[in-house]
Amino acid sequence: MRRYSKLLASLALAGGSASQSWALPKPMTLNPVFDNAVPSELKLAPGVSPCPVHIAALEDVRRSPEMIGIYDRRPIYAPGDRAAWLKSIVKGLESRGIALAFDGEGVAPSAASAKLELTTAWINNTSANVSASAVFRMQITTVKGGTAGGYYRGSNSRMPYWSTGPSILQRALDHAFAGVLDSMATDLLKTCQT
Amino acid sequence: MLKSLTVLGACLVATSPIAAAAAQTPGVAVAPAQPATGQNVAVAGGRSLHVMVAQSEIKSDINLSNVAVATGGGMLGALIGAAVDSARAKKAEALITPVRTGMAGVDADAMAIDAAKAAFANAQWNTVAEPNFSKDSSPVGKSAYLDSNANAETAFVEYTYDLSPTFDALRVVESIQVAAKTVPAANKPEKRLQPKYLVYSGSVASVVLLPDAMKDKDANAARWAADNGKLARAALEQAFARLKATTPRLLAMTAAEQDALTREKANKWIFAGGYRGRPQAAANGETLLWTGGGFVHVAPVN
Numbered sequence: 227m228r229r230y231s232k233l234l235a236s237l238a239l240a241g242g243s244a245s246q247s248w249a250l251p252k253p254m255t256l257n258p259v260f261d262n263a264v265p266s267e268l269k270l271a272p273g274v275s276p277c278p279v280h281i282a283a284l285e286d287v288r289r290s291p292e293m294i295g296i297y298d299r300r301p302i303y304a305p306g307d308r309a310a311w312l313k314s315i316v317k318g319l320e321s322r323g324i325a326l327a328f329d330g331e332g333v334a335p336s337a338a339s340a341k342l343e344l345t346t347a348w349i350n351n352t353s354a355n356v357s358a359s360a361v362f363r364m365q366i367t368t369v370k371g372g373t374a375g376g377y378y379r380g381s382n383s384r385m386p387y388w389s390t391g392p393s394i395l396q397r398a399l400d401h402a403f404a405g406v407l408d409s410m411a412t413d414l415l416k417t418c419q420t
Numbered sequence: 421m422l423k424s425l426t427v428l429g430a431c432l433v434a435t436s437p438i439a440a441a442a443a444q445t446p447g448v449a450v451a452p453a454q455p456a457t458g459q460n461v462a463v464a465g466g467r468s469l470h471v472m473v474a475q476s477e478i479k480s481d482i483n484l485s486n487v488a489v490a491t492g493g494g495m496l497g498a499l500i501g502a503a504v505d506s507a508r509a510k511k512a513e514a515l516i517t518p519v520r521t522g523m524a525g526v527d528a529d530a531m532a533i534d535a536a537k538a539a540f541a542n543a544q545w546n547t548v549a550e551p552n553f554s555k556d557s558s559p560v561g562k563s564a565y566l567d568s569n570a571n572a573e574t575a576f577v578e579y580t581y582d583l584s585p586t587f588d589a590l591r592v593v594e595s596i597q598v599a600a601k602t603v604p605a606a607n608k609p610e611k612r613l614q615p616k617y618l619v620y621s622g623s624v625a626s627v628v629l630l631p632d633a634m635k636d637k638d639a640n641a642a643r644w645a646a647d648n649g650k651l652a653r654a655a656l657e658q659a660f661a662r663l664k665a666t667t668p669r670l671l672a673m674t675a676a677e678q679d680a681l682t683r684e685k686a687n688k689w690i691f692a693g694g695y696r697g698r699p700q701a702a703a704n705g706e707t708l709l710w711t712g713g714g715f716v717h718v719a720p721v722n
Contacts, residue, residue, distance in 0.1 A: 348476040381517060
């Protein structure tokens with residue numbers, strides 16, 4: 227039954243797109259903070275202390291950062307307080323074995339330093355599917371001066387269930403960010419293993 | 421279409437070199453007004469240029485399932501077709517991810533702005549050095565822009581770039597839509613963007629083919645992604661370069677010239693790069709099509 231509802235929603239969307247009806251969907255704004263409810267796929271060793279990391283810089287470097295995408299002619303906007311939104315996303319690392327310290331907070335002497343830039347956060351449609359992708363650029367400097375980093379990506383493509391409303395768009399991007407956080411945490415945890 | 425030509429035709433004739441020369445040469449018949457500048461002429465009330473790229477990375481595409489049609493259009497066929505499309509979309513998103521990673525750092529937005537600046541440089545209505553840019557190409561966003569600037573019209577130029585469903589080509593499409601700020605017949609602001617109310621619309625596409633592409637899209641995708649997306653980066657630059665070169669030709673065409681190309685029955689329609697059009701003369705053995713609504717350039721990646 228659930229699968230049928232999924233398919234029917236998809237058909238409804240496809241039909242709407244084809245007719246290009248001018249009953250336009252209302253613009254949507256993402257939730258003000260990231261919902262870290264998507265389960266991490268990281269396997270953390272039990273009993274191990276969180277790995278301390280100092281977030282030395284956190285910036286949204288996207289062009290037109292107020293936009294998050296367009297799905298079926300519905301514009302999707304970023305939250306108004308993008309700094310708080312961005313910080314809430316990165317705080318998702320805390321459930322992935324990382325003990326975060328932002329600028330102005332106490333930093334453990336053994337903490338690696340990370341500079342983060344959000345380069346992509348976008349939702350659009352691939353046929354009827356909702357496709358979301360998110361990318362952070364991260365530069366890591368260990369206490370010994372070693373450096374690592376690169377682009378960390380997460381994505382999600384899903385067929386709409388009951389509708390193509392805000393909740394499914396929000397969920398697709400949350401899943402994409404969860405993937406980014408998993409891959410960033412994997413590399414950050416390595417700084418505590420060397 | 422070409423409303424601006426009718427509005428400003430008289431102005432053009434008065435200022436054209438032909439008219440001026442005829443006026444100074446008694447006995448020479450004045451040629452009928454044949455404005456050759458199409459969408460380049462100045463516009464009463466002004467026209468702004470608004471560039472849009474409503475994506476942040478290269479997009480994927482799929483061939484839509486025809487199961488619904490093949491099964492006679494019933495509900496079951498439609499359900500199966502939708503499921504097939506969704507699975508294809510997921511597969512395409514998975515295949516394109518390494519290409520996106522390889523293209524990290526490529527600023528397609530800057531390429532689009534640069535292409536628009538070059539393509540519209542000869543338009544007399546284009547008086548600003550830097551066009552306005554946005555990632556919001558939704559009707560709501562465009563309608564808000566129409567209201568936010570003082571010009572009577574806005575040329576919305578949207579660039580989209582993607583890989584074809586079989587990953588055998590990288591495509592960049594430039595869609596030009598000129599909308600008026602005031603459309604009395606439109607009962608909602610967004611309806612000013614409806615095709616029937618547009619002052620002008622046209623498009624130019626550039627299709628850059630993967631050399632020796634295979635039917636195996638996994639293999640094709642891997643080639644676009646290899647070496648930090650070297651081929652994809654080159655193809656994207658090549659595509660924007662072709663748009664820069666071809667767009668001025670489209671803008672300069674009159675409605676009559678466009679109609680003549682469309683009706684040129686001796687020049688048979690052909691297919692190239694996934695498009696259908698009448699072939700036009702092109703340099704270096706490359707293919708240029710007239711589709712009826714614009715040009716499509718097809719060439720292998722250099």
